[in-house]
């Protein structure tokens with residue numbers, strides 16, 4: 001069970017200065033268990049800010065966030081990592097370059113636990129990591145002992161995705177996680193994402209600028225415009241949407 005509720009979320013940055021900016025404006029949103037949301041919106045609409053509010057890297061100015069009924073509004077980002085995993089656009093985020101693929105995966109299996117300095121139990125996990133990476137594109141299973149800093153961007157992003165999902169999160173946040181990849185690699189990671197989200201029945205928000213992907217993936221599409229939700233459609237209505245329908249909501 002994973003249910004996320006955002007209640008009257010407002011976010012203003014640089015309050016009281018000439019730079020003051022109201023980014024999110026009275027966002028009310030409930031994600032039900034297994035909702036796979038594609039989140040669209042023009043540059044600067046507030047999409048990443050919304051994910052930052054959910055992952056705890058930014059505190060809302062007002063409003064409440066509930067995860068499975070528990071008020072997590074004041075939980076730190078670190079405390080939220082137990083339940084909330086994120087993959088960023090930049091392949092360099094979310095993985096440790098001076099550690100091997102296997103060591104990164106071991107850390108991911110311990111997400112939310114207190115981490116000691118020692119990577120105990122690596123050997124016992126190697127078969128499991130081999131098996132998990134064997135399903136993935138990019139030949140990651142042959143690179144378990146490679147330092148992550150030496151991987152290609154596609155391999156690194158696939159690893160970030162596996163790390164985010166190897167221990168099932170209550171909530172998976174994807175911030176344009178395929179945007180920096182070449183078209184084939186991007187397509188492979190999008191398909192992998194879809195498979196894993198379906199198989200693990202994850203509750204997920206995926207930011208994308210690709211209208212085709214927003215239509216193809218997920219059971220629900222949300223569009224943000226200037227900090228407000230201007231469209232929120234679930235299946236079966238979502239499946240009737242066209243690219244032209246979506247474009248109408250991008251007007252300023």
Ligand SMILES: Nc1ncnc2c1ncn2[C@@H]1O[C@H](COP(=O)(O)OP(=O)(O)OP(=O)(O)O)[C@@H](O)[C@H]1O
Nearest residue numbers: 013014021023041042043044045046047048049050
């Ligand atoms: N911490 C901050 N301080 C100042 N301004 C910020 C901060 N965070 C976001 N903004 C501004 O708020 C607006 C929304 O930013 P955000 O990154 O959420 O948009 P976005 O919809 O994700 O855009 P993009 O599609 O370009 O990634 C932008 O104008 C951005 O410059």
